[in-house]
Amino acid sequence: MKFKKYLAENLVPPLLGIALFILFWAVLAQTSENLPGPMKTWDSAVALFSDPFYQKGPNDQGIGWNILASLQRVGVGFGFAALVGIPLGFMVGRFDFLNKMSAPIVNMLRPVSPLAWLPIGLLVLKAANPAAIWVIFISSIWPMIINTAMGVRQLPQDYLNVARVLNLSEWKIFTKILFPATLPYMLTGIRLAIGTAWLVIVAAEMLTGGVGIGFWVWDEWNNLNVEHIIIAIFIVGIVGLLLETLLVKIAKRFSY
Amino acid sequence: MKKYVQIENVQMSFSTKQGTFVALKDIDLKIERGEFITLIGHSGCGKSTLLNLIAGLLMPTEGVMLCADREIAGPGPDRGVVFQNHSLLPWLTCFENVHLAVERVFGATENKAQLHQRTRAALALVDLTHAEHKYPHEISGGMKQRVGIARALSMQPKVLLMDEPFGALDALTRAHLQDELMKIVAATNSTVVMVTHDVDEAVLLSDRIVMMTNGPAATIGEILTVDLPKPRNRLALANDVNYHRLRGAVLEFLYQKQAKKAA
Numbered sequence: 001m002k003f004k005k006y007l008a009e010n011l012v013p014p015l016l017g018i019a020l021f022i023l024f025w026a027v028l029a030q031t032s033e034n035l036p037g038p039m040k041t042w043d044s045a046v047a048l049f050s051d052p053f054y055q056k057g058p059n060d061q062g063i064g065w066n067i068l069a070s071l072q073r074v075g076v077g078f079g080f081a082a083l084v085g086i087p088l089g090f091m092v093g094r095f096d097f098l099n100k101m102s103a104p105i106v107n108m109l110r111p112v113s114p115l116a117w118l119p120i121g122l123l124v125l126k127a128a129n130p131a132a133i134w135v136i137f138i139s140s141i142w143p144m145i146i147n148t149a150m151g152v153r154q155l156p157q158d159y160l161n162v163a164r165v166l167n168l169s170e171w172k173i174f175t176k177i178l179f180p181a182t183l184p185y186m187l188t189g190i191r192l193a194i195g196t197a198w199l200v201i202v203a204a205e206m207l208t209g210g211v212g213i214g215f216w217v218w219d220e221w222n223n224l225n226v227e228h229i230i231i232a233i234f235i236v237g238i239v240g241l242l243l244e245t246l247l248v249k250i251a252k253r254f255s256y
Numbered sequence: 257m258k259k260y261v262q263i264e265n266v267q268m269s270f271s272t273k274q275g276t277f278v279a280l281k282d283i284d285l286k287i288e289r290g291e292f293i294t295l296i297g298h299s300g301c302g303k304s305t306l307l308n309l310i311a312g313l314l315m316p317t318e319g320v321m322l323c324a325d326r327e328i329a330g331p332g333p334d335r336g337v338v339f340q341n342h343s344l345l346p347w348l349t350c351f352e353n354v355h356l357a358v359e360r361v362f363g364a365t366e367n368k369a370q371l372h373q374r375t376r377a378a379l380a381l382v383d384l385t386h387a388e389h390k391y392p393h394e395i396s397g398g399m400k401q402r403v404g405i406a407r408a409l410s411m412q413p414k415v416l417l418m419d420e421p422f423g424a425l426d427a428l429t430r431a432h433l434q435d436e437l438m439k440i441v442a443a444t445n446s447t448v449v450m451v452t453h454d455v456d457e458a459v460l461l462s463d464r465i466v467m468m469t470n471g472p473a474a475t476i477g478e479i480l481t482v483d484l485p486k487p488r489n490r491l492a493l494a495n496d497v498n499y500h501r502l503r504g505a506v507l508e509f510l511y512q513k514q515a516k517k518a519a
Contacts, residue, residue: 166333
């Protein structure tokens with residue numbers, strides 16, 4: 001009985017939402033001659049995913065390779081951003097001088113669309129792939145700096161008093177107090193960063209080409225394969241959702 | 257007998273937007289080894305400020321402060337502090353919270369087993385051996401405060417400083433912890449300075465009660481010596497004439513001589 005109630009409360013509403021969405025899509029597709037309906041898209045998706053890892057030359061590879069290529073770019077760019085951004089965030093949060101020094105630059109550059117950095121990346125790095133990674137780096141670094149710094153600044157005075165009374169060394173303060181206290185904020189920064197990075201990679205790859213889900217969309221547009229474009233939208237959405245869920249899970253483990 | 261903590265002519269002022277605010281002035285206090293001192297006064301009288309001065313968390317603007325003949329130049333492990341809101345680190349277990357303090361004080365001279373032994377001993381002292389691997393959010397408020405006391409005592413401080421340690425607890429838990437504290441202090445022969453706003457607590461625990469005038473520019477109004485024999489028992493004291501005389505004296509100071517004007 002309880003299980004049934006759980007189902008009714010937690011499974012029925014989202015399923016109903018999805019069903020209505022598909023119904024709306026089907027009706028819309030009926031009225032338009034170019035937009036493929038759900039059934040046609042589903043058939044195309046089944047065909048597409050039946051062989052996700054084929055390789056026929058550099059410009060024709062399975063959908064699996066395209067997704068992995070995009071994820072790899074995000075991973076590398078994001079990793080560099082974490083390596084640079086988190087230590088920077090700690091320093092900006094700990095030293096008010098650095099905070100005031102960096103604030104105008106960070107605040108000015110943060111609202112700039114990451115894609116605007118692509119030409120600079122192409123110019124300096126002289127290749128499309130590193131330039132795409134550079135764009136991911138730039139888009140990920142701001143939330144990491146800002147959230148880490150905020151976490152450091154929000155450190156309760158009580159904990160710092162404990163550190164002073166126990167006369168802890170700087171290293172112990174960092175490992176036992178500063179880092180654990182900042183970790184939830186840092187993870188929020190990481191979550192925001194990976195969300196943005198995943199948003200940006202599709203657009204960046206459309207511009208740089210090569211293997212990747214973004215360029216794949218552009219390629220299918222040139223082939224006028226609208227089913228594949230719709231499938232790509234779902235793929236991007238589902239992968240983004242999975243990344244988000246994973247990070248929320250990790251964040252939950254480290255919240256106090 | 258040697259004075260253990262000496263506070264001479266201490267003044268403490270803070271600079272605010274409205275100018276200099278004098279919180280404490282002309283504070284003179286000498287505390288003997290093994291003495292239990294409580295600081296009592298209305299809120300805002302600077303009793304916590306005085307405690308923070310002894311702890312070294314604040315520096316006096318004027319005057320001299322000595323602990324065991326050495327000038328207090330900052331916080332140090334010779335003065336263990338128990339905070340009002342326990343201030344345990346939530347990501348460490350009770351054991352690890354205490355161990356952090358033990359490691360800092362004895363880490364250079366003792367091996368791992370000895371440090372563990374000290375940590376266990378401190379937790380056993382407050383009767384929390386069974387909860388050593390629990391996290392602060394898994395235990396009650398009274399237990400957290402006991403871990404805080406264990407942490408402070410584990411450093412074998414010369415003076416134990418307590419800032420309204422039982423203020424946030426319910427009356428029954430508070431009474432229980434007061435009894436525990438009396439036993440621990442008797443067993444360890446600690447020197448204690450405790451801030452409180454609870455008259456009964458002050459009379460029950462203290463050797464001397466330092467009563468503070470109202471701020472700003474608060475100072476020590478009177479010092480009352482509590483000459484009740486130890487060990488003290490709260491039930492026996494309930495009908496003790498001396499206890500009521502002392503309690504009356506503190507009440508008279510607080511509500512007659514230093515009556516807080518209606519806000």
